[in-house]
Amino acid sequence: MSEPIISVKALEKYYGNFQALKNIDLTIANGEIVVILGPSGSGKSTLIRCLNGLEEHQKGEIKVAGIPLDNHQENLHRIRKMAGMVFQHFNLFPHLTIIENLTLAPEIVHGVKSSKARELALSLLERVKIGEQADKYPAQLSGGQKQRVAIARALCNEPKIMLFDEPTSALDPEMVGEVLEVMKDLAKQGMTMVCVTHEMDFARQVANRIVFMDEGEIVEMNDPASFFDNPKEERTRQFLGLLRRT
Ligand code: ADP
Numbered sequence: 001m002s003e004p005i006i007s008v009k010a011l012e013k014y015y016g017n018f019q020a021l022k023n024i025d026l027t028i029a030n031g032e033i034v035v036i037l038g039p040s041g042s043g044k045s046t047l048i049r050c051l052n053g054l055e056e057h058q059k060g061e062i063k064v065a066g067i068p069l070d071n072h073q074e075n076l077h078r079i080r081k082m083a084g085m086v087f088q089h090f091n092l093f094p095h096l097t098i099i100e101n102l103t104l105a106p107e108i109v110h111g112v113k114s115s116k117a118r119e120l121a122l123s124l125l126e127r128v129k130i131g132e133q134a135d136k137y138p139a140q141l142s143g144g145q146k147q148r149v150a151i152a153r154a155l156c157n158e159p160k161i162m163l164f165d166e167p168t169s170a171l172d173p174e175m176v177g178e179v180l181e182v183m184k185d186l187a188k189q190g191m192t193m194v195c196v197t198h199e200m201d202f203a204r205q206v207a208n209r210i211v212f213m214d215e216g217e218i219v220e221m222n223d224p225a226s227f228f229d230n231p232k233e234e235r236t237r238q239f240l241g242l243l244r245r246t
Pocket residue numbers: 015018020038039040041042043044045046047
């Protein structure tokens with residue numbers, strides 16, 4: 001098997017004295033779609049944020065495309081460029097147009113020529129089916145449209161991996177579908193994806209693997225059919241049982 005694109009070994013993460021992640025081992029193959037599930041406070045967001053160094057870990061090892069996530073700034077920059085991230089809240093600059101939100105980092109941080117940055121940004125806005133909104137401001141867009149802009153912005157760095165931290169949780173229900181559709185398209189195009197989400201239909205249909213966490217640990221990992229229809233662990237059964245009752 002080729003080297004995994006993400007490799008996590010014996011990862012431990014503390015916030016002060018509180019241990020948020022306990023002995024996490026996880027390898028993710030190129031092109032794999034992994035959905036992380038678990039109750040609130042189980043460490044899902046912390047884990048995904050550790051993968052691109054948004055949270056520091058105290059013990060263990062993380063490698064992304066073979067690059068160790070360590071104290072070397074150069075490594076951190078390379079990993080951040082390779083792993084795009086989309087958050088629950090879109091974090092768009094309100095005073096910039098949609099296209100300016102997309103071209104800012106490529107131009108300022110990566111020195112891409114303005115015309116080239118604009119061309120790439122427009123093609124990405126088309127890809128998330130929002131090309132006609134390029135010259136509007138974020139306040140003029142719906143939540144679903146803003147989240148699609150945030151996805152396009154993350155794609156500007158031409159990442160190999162996309163990390164999604166509850167990308168649909170802040171959206172009105174009628175806008176969830178359009179964001180999930182964009183995520184499904186990315187999955188079809190072969191993007192490696194790690195998604196924290198509560199969208200169980202998406203998890204079942206799109207994931208190659210479900211990682212179930214509770215109290216800072218990975219309790220169970222399996223393909224979606226086995227995970228949902230034949231969970232092995234009591235904690236998983238409880239979690240799924242609670243979901244079915246809501
Ligand atoms: P999840 O994404 O599964 O809801 P989180 O990763 O956000 O869980 O949180 C895991 C645990 O770590 C929770 O108990 C949470 O209160 C705690 N935690 C998260 N962020 C911080 C922080 N910045 N400082 C202190 N504790 C935190």
